[in-house]
Amino acid sequence: MSFNQRLLDYLHASPTPWHATKNMQQLLQEAGFELLDERDEWSIQPGKGYVVTRNGSSLIAFTTGRAEYTKTGFRMVGAHTDSPCLQVKPAPEIKKHGYLQLGVETYGGVLLNPWFDRDLSLAGRVVYTDSNNQLKSTLINFEKAIATIPSLAIHLDRGANKERTVNPQTDIPPVLCHLPDDDTADFRSLLLKHLKEQGVAAEKVVDFDLRFFDTQAPAQIGLRDEFIASARLDNLLSCFVGTEALLNAGTDAEYPFLLVCNDHEECGSLSTTGAQGPFLKDVLERVIGSGADFTRTMQNSLLISADNAHGIHPNFADKHDSNHGPLLNAGPVIKINANQRYATTDETSSLFRWVCEMEGVPVQQFVTRTDMGCGSTIGPLTSGELGVRTLDVGLPTFGMHSIRELAGTKDAEYLVKVLKRLASMEQLVIS
Numbered sequence: 022m023s024f025n026q027r028l029l030d031y032l033h034a035s036p037t038p039w040h041a042t043k044n045m046q047q048l049l050q051e052a053g054f055e056l057l058d059e060r061d062e063w064s065i066q067p068g069k070g071y072v073v074t075r076n077g078s079s080l081i082a083f084t085t086g087r088a089e090y091t092k093t094g095f096r097m098v099g100a101h102t103d104s105p106c107l108q109v110k111p112a113p114e115i116k117k118h119g120y121l122q123l124g125v126e127t128y129g130g131v132l133l134n135p136w137f138d139r140d141l142s143l144a145g146r147v148v149y150t151d152s153n154n155q156l157k158s159t160l161i162n163f164e165k166a167i168a169t170i171p172s173l174a175i176h177l178d179r180g181a182n183k184e185r186t187v188n189p190q191t192d193i194p195p196v197l198c199h200l201p202d203d204d205t206a207d208f209r210s211l212l213l214k215h216l217k218e219q220g221v222a223a224e225k226v227v228d229f230d231l232r233f234f235d236t237q238a239p240a241q242i243g244l245r246d247e248f249i250a251s252a253r254l255d256n257l258l259s260c261f262v263g264t265e266a267l268l269n270a271g272t273d274a275e276y277p278f279l280l281v282c283n284d285h286e287e288c289g290s291l292s293t294t295g296a297q298g299p300f301l302k303d304v305l306e307r308v309i310g311s312g313a314d315f316t317r318t319m320q321n322s323l324l325i326s327a328d329n330a331h332g333i334h335p336n337f338a339d340k341h342d343s344n345h346g347p348l349l350n351a352g353p354v355i356k357i358n359a360n361q362r363y364a365t366t367d368e369t370s371s372l373f374r375w376v377c378e379m380e381g382v383p384v385q386q387f388v389t390r391t392d393m394g395c396g397s398t399i400g401p402l403t404s405g406e407l408g409v410r411t412l413d414v415g416l417p418t419f420g421m422h423s424i425r426e427l428a429g430t431k432d433a434e435y436l437v438k439v440l441k442r443l444a445s446m447e448q449l450v451i452s
Contacts, residue, residue: 024265024433024434024437025241025249025430025433027261027265028239028249028258028261028433029238029239029240029241029249029251031044031257031261032239032251032252032253032254032257032258032261033238033239033251035253035257036142036144036162036232036234036252036253037078037144037145037146037160037232037234038078038079038102038103038284039077039078039145039146039160040144040160040162041102041253041257041260041282042074042077042078042079042080042102042282043077043160045080045082045260045264045282046072046074046080048264048268049070049072049082049264049267049268050072052070052268052271052272053070053272054070054071054072054082054272055069055070055071055072056071056072056073057071057072057073058073059073059075059303059304063307063308065085065307065308066085067085067086067087068085068086068087068272068273069084069085069272069273070082070083070084070085070267070271070272071083071084071085073304075293075294075300076284076293076294077146077158077160078102078103078284078294079102079281079282079283079284079294079295079300080102080280080281080282081279081280081281081282081300081301081304082264082267082279082280083095083277083278083279083280083304083308084267084270084271084272084273084274084277084278084279085277085308086274086275086276086277086278087275088275088276088277088447090277090308090309090314090318091309091314091317091318091321092321093276093277093321093447093448093449094277094318094319094320094321094322094323094449094450095277095278095279095305095318095322095323096276096277096278096279096322096323096443096444096446096449097278097279097280097281097322097323097324097325097409098262098263098266098267098279098280098281098324098325098327098440099263099280099281099282099283099296099324099325099326099327099399099400099403100256100259100260100262100263100280100281100282100283100326100327100328100399101256101259101260101282101283101284101285101286101287101296101328101399102256102257102260102282102283102284103128103129103256103284103285103286103287103288104129104252104253104255104256104257104287105127105128105129105130105131105132105255105287105422106128106129106131106232106233106234107125107126107127107128107131107136107193107195107232107233108125108126108127108128108230108231108232108233109123109124109125109143109145109208109229109231109232109233110123110124110125110126111228112124113125113208114206114207114208115194116200116206119199119200119201119202120196120197120198120199120200121196121197121198121199121200121204121206122194122195122196122197123168123194123195123197123208124194125193125194125195125233126189127189128232128287128288129287129288129422130287130422131422132420132421132422132423132424133187133189133192133193134187135420135423135424135425136170136193136233136424137170137171137172138169138170138171138172139169139170139235139236139237139424140166140169140235140236140237141166141167141168141169141170141195141233141234141235141236142162142163142164142165142166142167142168142233142234142236143161143162143163143167143168143231143232143233143234144160144161144162144163144231144232144234145160145161145229145230145231145232146158146159146160146161146229146230146231147159147160147161147212147216147223147226147228147229147231148226148227148228148229149213149216149221149223149224149225149226149227150223150224150225150227151222151223151224152222152224154224156227157223159216159221159223161212161215161216161219161231163215164236165236166236167197168195168196168197168233169195169196170193170194170195170196171196195233209225209226209229210226212226212229213225213226234252234253235252235424235425237252237425239251239252241430246430247349247350247429247430247431248349248427248428248429248430249427249428249429249430249433250425250426250427251425251426251428252424252425252426253426254329254418254426254427254428255328255329255418255421255422255426256286256327256328256329258329258416258418258428258433259327259328259329259415259416260282261433262327262416262433262436262437262440263280263282263327263440264280265437266278266280266436266437266440266441266444267280267444269437269441269444270441270444270445274444274445275445275447276444276445276446276447278444279305281296281300281301281403283295283296283298283300283301283399286328286398286399290399290402295402296399296402296403296406297402297406301403301406301407302406302407305318305407316408319407319408319409320408320409320410320450321448321449321450322409322410322449323369323372323409323410323411323412323443323449324364324400324403324404324407324409324410324411324412325373325411325412325414325440325443326363326364326398326399326400326403326404326411326412326413326414327414327415327416327436328356328398328399328400328413328415329415329416329417329418329421329426329428330347330354330356330385330387330414330415330416330417330418331347331387331417331418331421332346332347332348332349332417332418332419333346333347333348334419340390340393341390342388342389342390342391344388345386345387345388347385347386347387347417348385348417349417349418349419349427349428349429349432350429350430350431350432351383351385351417351429351432352377352382352383352384352385352432352435353377353382353384353385353414353415353416353432353435353436353439354384354385354386354387354414354415354416354417355370355373355374355384355385355386355387355412355413355414356386356387356398356413356414356415357370357386357387357388357413358388358389358395360395361401362395362396362397362401363395363397363398363400363401363413364398364400364401364403364404364411364412364413365400365411365412365413366410366411366412368410368451369410369411369412370412371451372412372449372451373412373414373439376439376442376443376446377439379442380438380439380442382435382436382438382439383435385417387415398413400412400413410449414436416428416429416432416433416436417429417432
């Protein structure tokens with residue numbers, strides 16, 4: 022199966038951070054990575070690969086290598102599993118004018134307009150009790166379209182193409198079905214019915230974390246098939262790239278290589294599973310040790326923070342600095358910000374450019390216009406937590422935070438090639 026087809030399959034099978042994490046875990050375990058549980062004692066051996074998850078929505082996978090950590094450091098890749106979306110509220114039922122709707126919150130910086138008139142489904146995690154009154158959890162995915170958010174007809178809003186705004190409280194509750202006046206529909210009951218239909222021995226739904234998603238499958242599009250169109254490219258594209266690079270390095274790699282995919286980047290990263298939380302440091306200290314050994318290892322390490330970059334939009338080119346407009350299919354993008362919204366330094370940028378040149382991979386750069394605000398990534402947060410030298414890179418995309426984003430068919434493979442070369446390099450420090 023081609024690289025891009027594997028990417029499309031992964032995107033389609035990963036509508037939520039839990040599904041994305043589970044699918045990465047499965048790929049790694051099939052390749053010989055041993056699953057660890059944070060609640061157990063660990064016996065980490067040289068020349069092996071391990072994978073551990075937290076909350077089912079964040080993942081760390083690593084190879085131990087055969088060299089001494091304090092001398093060679095870790096080659097690390099970071100990404101995030103979450104994407105902006107519509108999250109179902111705890112008491113979501115809205116019954117109006119004969120329809121059942123669900124109340125939703127916006128998760129992250131959602132671009133709301135593209136969510137209208139799409140075929141939507143639901144996926145996520147449900148906690149339930151079984152026949153023994155034991156709490157259990159399971160992932161669910163309705164898969165088929167069960168809802169939509171209809172647009173208001175232009176006849177009822179003649180200024181829609183000029184000035185329509187979206188109120189996230191009143192304008193976007195999805196419509197699920199007709200609801201007779203005497204129907205007392207309860208969302209938890211609907212979830213319970215679905216669980217039983219899927220063969221889950223559930224007696225009562227206790228709680229849930231569910232997100233709507235577009236059922237339109239990811240696709241390779243364009244007159245010459247040069248684009249990938251999909252939801253959640255930000256940032257499952259980087260999760261897939263990191264997983265591919267780790268698999269290519271193999272469990273018996275000479276030097277230690279680590280992939281971290283954090284949840285909650287889109288809402289600030291401050292959580293038990295986020296980049297500003299303790300997950301990565303907790304795992305590394307169990308592998309390396311603390312104190313001087315940890316510091317020495319981090320000072321010989323390098324983190325590649327991989328998140329999407331804004332490709333220069335041909336219809337809105339003035340939104341870019343004229344000298345920093347990345348093109349799709351023209352290579353990975355080094356992301357730079359003077360105020361540390363990105364963690365790139367001249368040293369880490371030079372190292373990445375050097376490896377790209379050795380591999381024959383084109384490289385681009387992005388700087389936000391000086392009169393515009395700049396987004397951020399897990400890069401500065403992870404760098405600040407660990408003291409590790411960091412580079413922020415991204416694959417150029419259009420429509421970031423839309424329900425359907427666009428990337429090039431070449432760029433992800435370019436980045437895998439560079440990461441594979443970095444994984445095999447003995448020294449990551451510039452003398």
